Structures are given as structure tokens and as C-alpha cells.
Amino acid sequence: MAATESKLGARMAAQGGAELAAQAGAQVDGVVEGIVQGIDQGVVRGPGRDMEHEAAVQAVHRIEDVEIQEWLESLDSVLESSGPEVAAEILERLRAHATVAGIDLPFTANTPYANTVPARLEPLFPGDQELERRIKSLIRWNALAMVVRANRVEHNIGGHISTYASAATLYEVGFNHFFRARTEEFEGDTVYFQGHASPGIYARAFLEGRLSLQELENFRRELKPGGGLSSYPHPWLMPDFWEFPTVSMGLSPLMAIYQARYNRYLENRGMKPATDAKVWAFLGDGETDEPESLGAITLASREKLDNLIFVVNCNLQRLDGPVRGNGQIIQELESAFRGARWNVIKVLWGSEWDPILERDTEGLLVKRMGELVDGEYQKLVVSSGAYVREHFFGSDPRLLALVEPLPDEALRRLRLGGHDPRKVYAAYKAAVEHKGGPTVILARTIKGYGLGEAGEGKNVTHQQKKLNEDELREFRSRFGIPLNDSDCVEVPFYRPAEDSIEIQYLRARREALGGYVPKRSVRSKPLVLEHDDLWKEFFEGSEGREVSTTMAFVQMLRKMLKDAEIGKLVVPIVPDEARTFGMESLFRTVGIYSSVGQRYEPVDVNTLLYYKEAKDGQILEEGITEAGSMASFIAAGSAYATHGINTIPFFIYYSMFGFQRIADFIWAAADMRVRGFLLGGTSGRTTLAGEGLQHQDGNSHVLALPVPNLKAYDPAYAYEMAVIIQDGIRRMYKDGENLFYYVTVMNEPYAMPAMHGDVREGILRGMYRVRESQNKKAKLRAQLFGSGAILNEALRAQEILDTKYGVAADVWSVTSYKELYNDGIEAERWNRLHAGEKARVPYVTQCLADAPGVLVAASDYLKTLPNMIAKWMPRRLASLGTDGFGRSEGRASLRDFFEVDAKFITLATLHELFSDGKVERSVLDKAMKDLGINADKPNPVTS
Ligand SMILES: Cc1ncc(C[n+]2csc(CCOP(=O)(O)OP(=O)(O)O)c2C)c(N)n1
Ligand SMILES: [Mg+2]
Numbered sequence: 052m053a054a055t056e057s058k059l060g061a062r063m064a065a066q067g068g069a070e071l072a073a074q075a076g077a078q079v080d081g082v083v084e085g086i087v088q089g090i091d092q093g094v095v096r097g098p099g100r101d102m103e104h105e106a107a108v109q110a111v112h113r114i115e116d117v118e119i120q121e122w123l124e125s126l127d128s129v130l131e132s133s134g135p136e137v138a139a140e141i142l143e144r145l146r147a148h149a150t151v152a153g154i155d156l157p158f159t160a161n162t163p164y165a166n167t168v169p170a171r172l173e174p175l176f177p178g179d180q181e182l183e184r185r186i187k188s189l190i191r192w193n194a195l196a197m198v199v200r201a202n203r204v205e206h207n208i209g210g211h212i213s214t215y216a217s218a219a220t221l222y223e224v225g226f227n228h229f230f231r232a233r234t235e236e237f238e239g240d241t242v243y244f245q246g247h248a249s250p251g252i253y254a255r256a257f258l259e260g261r262l263s264l265q266e267l268e269n270f271r272r273e274l275k276p277g278g279g280l281s282s283y284p285h286p287w288l289m290p291d292f293w294e295f296p297t298v299s300m301g302l303s304p305l306m307a308i309y310q311a312r313y314n315r316y317l318e319n320r321g322m323k324p325a326t327d328a329k330v331w332a333f334l335g336d337g338e339t340d341e342p343e344s345l346g347a348i349t350l351a352s353r354e355k356l357d358n359l360i361f362v363v364n365c366n367l368q369r370l371d372g373p374v375r376g377n378g379q380i381i382q383e384l385e386s387a388f389r390g391a392r393w394n395v396i397k398v399l400w401g402s403e404w405d406p407i408l409e410r411d412t413e414g415l416l417v418k419r420m421g422e423l424v425d426g427e428y429q430k431l432v433v434s435s436g437a438y439v440r441e442h443f444f445g446s447d448p449r450l451l452a453l454v455e456p457l458p459d460e461a462l463r464r465l466r467l468g469g470h471d472p473r474k475v476y477a478a479y480k481a482a483v484e485h486k487g488g489p490t491v492i493l494a495r496t497i498k499g500y501g502l503g504e505a506g507e508g509k510n511v512t513h514q515q516k517k518l519n520e521d522e523l524r525e526f527r528s529r530f531g532i533p534l535n536d537s538d539c540v541e542v543p544f545y546r547p548a549e550d551s552i553e554i555q556y557l558r559a560r561r562e563a564l565g566g567y568v569p570k571r572s573v574r575s576k577p578l579v580l581e582h583d584d585l586w587k588e589f590f591e592g593s594e595g596r597e598v599s600t601t602m603a604f605v606q607m608l609r610k611m612l613k614d615a616e617i618g619k620l621v622v623p624i625v626p627d628e629a630r631t632f633g634m635e636s637l638f639r640t641v642g643i644y645s646s647v648g649q650r651y652e653p654v655d656v657n658t659l660l661y662y663k664e665a666k667d668g669q670i671l672e673e674g675i676t677e678a679g680s681m682a683s684f685i686a687a688g689s690a691y692a693t694h695g696i697n698t699i700p701f702f703i704y705y706s707m708f709g710f711q712r713i714a715d716f717i718w719a720a721a722d723m724r725v726r727g728f729l730l731g732g733t734s735g736r737t738t739l740a741g742e743g744l745q746h747q748d749g750n751s752h753v754l755a756l757p758v759p760n761l762k763a764y765d766p767a768y769a770y771e772m773a774v775i776i777q778d779g780i781r782r783m784y785k786d787g788e789n790l791f792y793y794v795t796v797m798n799e800p801y802a803m804p805a806m807h808g809d810v811r812e813g814i815l816r817g818m819y820r821v822r823e824s825q826n827k828k829a830k831l832r833a834q835l836f837g838s839g840a841i842l843n844e845a846l847r848a849q850e851i852l853d854t855k856y857g858v859a860a861d862v863w864s865v866t867s868y869k870e871l872y873n874d875g876i877e878a879e880r881w882n883r884l885h886a887g888e889k890a891r892v893p894y895v896t897q898c899l900a901d902a903p904g905v906l907v908a909a910s911d912y913l914k915t916l917p918n919m920i921a922k923w924m925p926r927r928l929a930s931l932g933t934d935g936f937g938r939s940e941g942r943a944s945l946r947d948f949f950e951v952d953a954k955f956i957t958l959a960t961l962h963e964l965f966s967d968g969k970v971e972r973s974v975l976d977k978a979m980k981d982l983g984i985n986a987d988k989p990n991p992v993t994s
């Protein structure tokens with residue numbers, strides 16, 4: 052550096068920066084760098100800047116160009132003589148040297164605002180570019196026609212044109228050259244399509260001959276005769292087509308990461324061969340603002356998921372306007388992903404820019420490209436070539452000179468990278484060949500590309516669903532659709548003849564890639580499930596030993612893991628709560644999955660239950676991420692379709708952090724026909740002691756109600772749970788039903804009774820009589836309904852009522868209010884539609900047909916649960932439940948506070964009898980006193 056220092060110092064003196072030059076020598080590079088950086092970052096500014104400093108800054112600017120040119124030329128010569136590795140090494144050393152010399156280099160994870168794959172390293176495009184352009188144009192047209200036609204028939208039916216319009220090239224390069232289908236020999240790539248781009252995906256399937264004209268015509272009108280197409284990717288509605296529901300934004304990136312990770316899990320556990328299959332996830336740039344989108348990107352790099360590729364369609368716009376009008380979303384995403392050690396490939400500029408960039412030997416153009424904020428770029432999209440010349444190139448005469456030979460129209464037509472198949476191909480190829488980590492492609496596009504006046508680049512484009520006649524003709528002409536002026540305004544769907552060169556090419560490409568995508572199929576074989584022994588011990592009870600249902604569940608899990616048929620298929624998933632649920636013994640027995648095994652000696656290696664990580668470990672210990680765990684649950688629970696492997700996930704978590712926190716993922720799982728068991732641990736507002744307001748769950752069974760294919764159970768006893776899980780595995784994995792289960796488990800220990808009589812049907816249907824009153828002579832009668840741990844309170848109330856008040860009560864275990872409710876509404880509906888025929892009787896009504904007395908229900912959840920089945924009961928129902936905020940307290944106090952304990956069940960029963968005129972007011976008064984109930988205690992619902 053000595054030579055540079057003296058040269059620099061001398062030149063500065065010669066150019067008038069005397070003061071600064073005097074400091075040359077040991078400090079000069081630091082000072083100069085500091086000032087230059089300060090200028091670049093805009094920090095050396097403001098009224099306090101004195102004249103001397105101003106002179107120094109001017110001096111730096113004067114020398115900057117010459118000096119920088121010299122450095123750039125040196126680098127070029129190293130690059131030429133020794134190659135990029137040596138050049139990179141020199142830069143790395145320079146950076147280290149500068150740091151040691153005390154230069155505070157600003158941290159940046161950004162590269163210049165340029166294509167990552169330089170033009171000179173671009174691979175040859177292997178396809179027929181012109182033909183692919185024609186095919187893509189037809190798809191563009193049909194996608195647009197689908198939305199425009201649907202909205203002509205039914206005003207406001209909606210649909211999106213501009214998302215696919217911006218993403219067409221990104222998808223078509225994928226379809227023609229990259230997305231490999233699932234075949235007998237190869238598992239296929241997995242593609243998460245951006246939900247709002249679905250019209251384009253349908254339009255392609257139409258050209259492929261996979262969707263009919265009728266189906267396209269009925270886009271967003273699925274209930275029409277002949278069927279239609281769902282608005283977005285919904286496997287529930289189109290189970291042979293869509294695999295992944297992606298339209299709730301932010302879910303698919305997270306699901307894709309965990310899917311890629313799960314693919315490796317299956318490989319490392321020897322359940323499927325290792326392949327180079329990829330998981331592709333297409334997202335919007337606006338979508339990346341969802342916390343889930345970037346929330347797990349470090350997992351992907353930590354796990355070295357080079358089977359994962361994100362493609363972010365950076366059209367710089369979201370629904371309302373620009374994603375980062377005042378900034379640069381692409382650079383922001385680049386630094387986030389690079390910081391997380393992803394391979395980032397930017398595809399910003401199309402081929403038309405290459406010759407201009409080549410002429411720019413000083414790097415001025417790339418510098419200029421990095422200066423504009425996205426709002427300015429958006430403005431350029433909607434502006435004329437003259438405006439582009441003036442406002443983009445016009446910032447510097449040297450830039451203007453670069454484009455001088457080009458007419459304005461050519462400037463307007465300089466394509467962006469995401470619309471240039473060659474650039475996109477180069478990026479995809481680099482992505483699939485990248486080893487050692489995940490790749491994100493940041494592709495710059497224009498929202499509403501090709502819509503012209505109808506919305507290209509405009510803020511309103513996301514909502515555009517209608518085009519006028521001129522706009523349609525314009526679009527037709529721009530993309531060369533063979534329709535005349537009058538035909539095209541009818542927006543007909545257009546498919547060339549089967550033997551046309553376009554259709555032949557498109558089919559040939561897909562054939563070469565193994566078949567069509569997206570396509571969902573189920574290839575797993577049903578399980579046999581002859582293993583009653585597994586469940587026997589739970590049917591027999593705990594012989595007086597006090598255990599919680601959580602402990603019983605863990606014991607079941609342990610047994611299932613040892614089972615010859617299902618043992619390998621069980622996937623325990625836990626978000627850093629294994630110890631909470633007493634599952635730590637499984638660490639040792641089946642191991643915690645780690646793609647690298649265990650590189651350290653665990654601190655507790657000398658203990659029996661040490662923390663064992665293993666490459667073939669079975670437990671997915673996800674750390675503190677319910678969303679990530681749920682994404683693993685989804686990958687494991689859909690493996691029967693994605694991989695043809697019947698893995699059975701058991702995801703156990705703090706129940707309050709389930710539906711309450713990640714219900715949208717659960718909804719997506721339902722849509723995806725995911726199978727498996729969600730276990731809501733430490734559940735119940737009063738059963739989880741001490742944890743207070745944010746942990747105590749009295750909500751989840753209510754929040755489980757809306758998910759149609761989810762069975763929700765709140766069992767009290769181990770045998771109930773065994774019946775539910777055994778039957779669940781049978782229904783899902785033997786009979787192939789598209790169900791999944793939510794079972795709450797609690798941490799309150801009590802003796803688990805043996806199963807008496809044939810109560811299986813009752814357990815599964817939602818209720819059965821668990822203890823009949825032995826007091827046959829009593830005149831006062833009652834039916835008590837308890838669920839989960841609160842069943843014990845009902846049983847205690849039964850005794851109090853019998854011994855103290857002469858009331859004979861039967862006790863029912865209500866295992867599922869959701870089942871009872873669904874059964875009731877189904878019967879009601881059938882009866883409404885079949886008036887005059889023999890009416891169906893809801894199961895609740897059947898159960899209580901001969902059950903005498905007043906009716907009282909108590910659960911650890913909101914009162915709405917029992918209330919919703921009350922109308923099918925023979926008489927009025929009194930409901931006790933835990934509406935309100937939780938408290939940090941012990942169980943007894945909590946149950947007293949929420950009025951769900953034996954005392955309050957007793958009081959409610961006596962009150963019902965009083966209301967019916969069966970007992971005197973004095974009995975009630977005395978009971979209040981005896982039971983120690985204060986009529987003026989705070990109302991738990993509002994306090
Ligand atoms: C979770 C969620 N919130 C809001 C929406 C509504 N929405 C649909 S598309 C859209 C804008 C999408 O912008 P971007 O992700 O940039 O995609 P683009 O259409 O620009 O490709 C919004 C807000 C949604 N689908 N999901
Ligand atoms: Mg966008």
C-alpha cells in the first residue's frame with residue numbers, strides 16, 4: 052500500500068487538497084475512504100460542514116475517478132490473467148487488510164443492482180425461444196380471457212390478471228425446462244405456485260389438454276354443471292390437480308422450507324432413496340412482508356437445503372401500491388437472504404441491456420441502476436422512452452452517451468430480467484446446479500406486463516379484471532394472438548389444433564420432463580393395522596396409579612414407535628416442549644433428527660436419557676416454532692400423497708399456542724387433506740395450574756370447530772384416548788379418509804379406570820354414560836356432563852348430590868362436543884330436506900331419551916360448546932365453562948374462580964331443580980352456605 056499512499060497523497064496535493072494531502076501517509080487511506088464512504092452514504096452533510104472540509108471533499112471527488120479507474124483496471128487484469136477465484140481472494144485480503152488498518156468498512160450483504168449471472172457466463176438457451184414465446188402468449192391470452200369472461204358473466208366474481216402477467220416467463224421457463232413430474236422412477240420436483248397466478252397455471256393445463264373449455268369457462272364458478280375451477284390452489288376442491296394451498300400469503304414459503312427439510316429427513320431415515328428432486332416456491336415480493344415468509348430461512352441454510360429454490364417475483368408492487376416505494380425491495384431481500392447464507396441470484400435486466408452495459412467501461416450504469424428507489428422505477432415503467440432517457444440516463448452525460456444511438460422506443464422496450472427467458476433460464480440453471488445450500492432467485496418484472504393502458508405497472512393493476520375493446524385489441528396485437536379485431540373483443544379461449552407445432556412442442560417438453568405439473572396423486576398403500584395388543588394396556592386402566600392423559604399418550608407413543616407396522620412411520624414433532632410433556636425418554640430410544648448427526652458429546656451423555664441427536668433420528672425437535680412444527684406436520688401428514696409414504700405425524704404442543712397462533716396453517720393442512728394427530732398439551736383453562744392468562748387454554752376446542760375435516764376430542768381417560776387414536780389411525784391410514792385429529796391432553800394426574808362395557812361407539816361419537824347413579828330410589832334426578840379433567844369434578848358432584856341432597860345423578864363423559872354438534876346439524880338438515888320421511892334423531896337426543904332429571908354440563912372450555920348442542924337435549928341445559936381470562940393460580944382456586952368445580956356443578960344442579968320447582972329456595976341457600984359459595988364473587992367472564 053505504500054506506493055499507493057504516496058501516489059495518492061501527491062496527487063491530492065497537486066489537485067489542491069493541501070490539508071488533506073498533509074495527512075497522507077499512515078492515515079491517508081482511512082481518511083479518504085472515510086470521506087468517500089461518508090459522501091456515498093450521505094452522512095457528511097449539513098450546515099456544520101466548513102469550507103476546509105468542503106475543499107477536501109472536492110479534492111477526493113477529483114481524484115476519485117482516476118484512482119478508481121486504476122483500481123478497476125488492476126482488478127480486470129487479475130481477473131483476466133488469474134481468474135475469478137484469485138480476484139476474489141485478493142478482494143478478501145484487501146478487506147481484511149483494511150480492517151486491520153482501522154478502516155471501518157460498512158457492512159453490506161448487497162451486491163450491485165445487476166444480474167448475478169453475467170452475460171458472458173450465460174448458458175445457451177436450450178429451447179426454441181420463438182416457439183416458447185408463442186406458447187406463452189397463448190397462455191397469457193387464455194389466462195386473461197378466463198378472468199375477463201368470468202367477470203362478464205358474473206360481475207365482481209374477481210380473479211387476477213396482473214400477477215400471472217408479470218410471472219409468465221418465470222413459470223414458462225420452469226414448465227419447459229425445469230419442473231420434473233413424478234414418475235415411477237423419480238419422485239418429481241415439488242412446486243408451490245403463487246396463489247394469485249392460478250389463471251396462468253389453468254391456462255397452461257388447458258393447452259396441455261388437461262382442463263376442458265367448460266372448466267375454464269367456469270373459473271371461480273365451481274358449482275356450475277360440469278364443474279369449474281377454484282379461484283386459487285385448493286387441493287380439497289381439486290384433489291387431482293393442486294398439491295399445495297398457497298394463497299394465504301406467507302404460508303407457502305415456510306411450508307416449502309419444511310417440505311425440503313422433510314424430504315431429507317425421509318432420505319436420512321432410509322425411507323426413500325436420495326434424489327436431486329427440488330422444491331420450488333414461487334412468491335410475490337409483497338408476500339415477503341409476511342413474517343412467515345422469511346421466518347425460517349436460516350433453517351434452510353443451516354440444513355444446507357440445496358434441494359430448495361425460492362423464486363420471488365419482484366414486480367415491486369403489491370395490492371395497493373409499491374412494496375418499497377422509497378427503497379429497494381430487491382436489495383433488501385438480497386441482504387436478508389445473503390445474511391442467512393442463501394445463494395442469491397438476481398435477474399434484473401434483460402438481454403437488451405447487455406450491449407449497453409458492455410459499453411459502460413466505467414461502471415456508471417450499474418451505479419445508476421442502484422440509485423433509483425422502487426417508486427422511481429415504477430414510474431419509468433409507465434413512462435415514454437423520452438422520459439426514460441431524460442430521467443434515468445439523463446443524470447450523467449456519459450450515461451446519455453451510452454444510449455445515444457438508441458431511439459426512444461428502444462429505451463421503452465428495454466426488458467427486465469424476469470421477462471427474458473434467457474436470463475431466467477440462466478438463473479434457474481445456476482440454482483439447480485448450486486450445491487450446499489438453498490437458492491433464492493430475485494427476478495425483476497413488471498406487474499400487469501403487457502396490459503398497457505389497462506394497468507401495466509399501475510397501482511390499480513392488481514384489481515384489474517375488465518379490459519375495454521381497445522385494450523383487448525392492443526393486448527392481442529402485442530402478443531400476436533391469431534384473432535381478428537371483432538373476434539378478439541369476445542375474448543374467446545384459444546387453443547391451437549392438436550397437431551399444431553405449438554401443442555406438439557409443449558407436449559414434447561412435458562414428456563421430456565416426465566409428465567404434467569401440477570398433479571396430485573395418492574400412491575400410498577393402505578396399512579393393515581392388526582395390532583390390538585398395542586392398545587390393550589390402556590383399555591385396562593392404571594390400576595390405581597395416578598397418571599395424566601399426557602403421560603398415557605406418551606406411553607402410547609412409545610408403544611406405537613415399537614410397533615412392527617407403524618413404528619417407523621410415526622413422526623413425533625415437538626416445539627421444544629418434550630420435557631414439559633415427559634417425552635425426554637424418547638430422545639434416547641428413537642433419537643432426535645439431525646442431518647449431521649451429533650458433532651459434540653452431549654453434556655448429559657452419562658445419564659440414561661441423554662440428548663441424542665442422530666442422522667436417522669425419528670423425533671422432529673423443531674425448537675420454539677409452532678409454525679415450523681406445523682409445517683413439518685403438514686409435510687409428514689401429506690407424505691402419503693407427496694411421496695406415497697404413510698408417515699403418521701404426532702405434533703404435541705402447548706394447546707394455547709396452537710389454534711390461537713397458527714390456525715391458518717391448520718386450515719391449510721385441512722385443505723391439503725393432511726392426516727395425523729395434533730395433540731394440544733397442558734390444555735384446559737383450569738387444568739394447567741400456575742401459568743396464567745396467556746397459557747391457559749379454554750379456547751382451542753372452540754377454534755377447532757370451523758375446520759371441517761378435523762375431529763376434535765377432549766378425552767378424560769387413557770382408554771378414551773386409546774380408542775380415539777386407534778380408530779383415527781384406522782380411518783386415515785387403512786380406510787384412506789381425509790381426516791385429521793385434534794386431541795387435548797392434560798397434565799393433571801389421576802387414576803385411569805378400565806374401560807367397562809362397549810363404550811367405543813360413544814367415545815367416538817362424542818358421549819357415553821360413564822357412571823350411572825346407584826341411588827335407584829331418589830326422586831330428584833340429574834344428568835351431569837363432564838369433559839376432560841373436569842369429568843372428575845362431575846363425578847365428585849355426583850357424590851355430593853347423592854349424599855347431601857338426595858339427588859341421583861348419572862355422569863356422562865362428553866369426549867367431543869364437535870362430533871355431537873356435527874351429528875345434530877346433519878340430522879337437522881336431512882330432516883329439513885326430507886320432510887315427511889322418518890325423521891333422523893340426533894345422537895345426543897338418542898342418548899338422553901330415557902335420561903331423567905335436570906341437565907348440567909361443565910368443561911374446561913367456553914360455555915358455547917355445551918350450549919351448541921343444547922337444542923337437541925330433551926330439556927333445558929345449564930352450562931358451566933371457563934369464559935374469561937386465565938389466572939396464575941392452582942387448579943382448585945382456578946376451578947372455584949371459573950365456577951366449574953364440583954361445588955358449582957352441585958349448585959347448578961340444585962338451581963335447575965329449584966327452577967323446576969323440585970326443591971325449595973332454602974335448600975339452595977343452605978347449599979350456597981355449605982359449599983362456601985359467595986354470591987358476590989367476581990365474574991370470571993369480565994374480570
Ligand atoms: C395472508 C394474506 N393477506 C392478504 C392477502 C390479500 N392479497 C392477495 S394478493 C395481495 C398482493 C400480492 O402482492 P405480491 O405478493 O407482491 O404479489 P404480486 O401479485 O405482486 O405478484 C394481497 C394483499 C392474501 N391473499 N393473504
Ligand atoms: Mg408484487
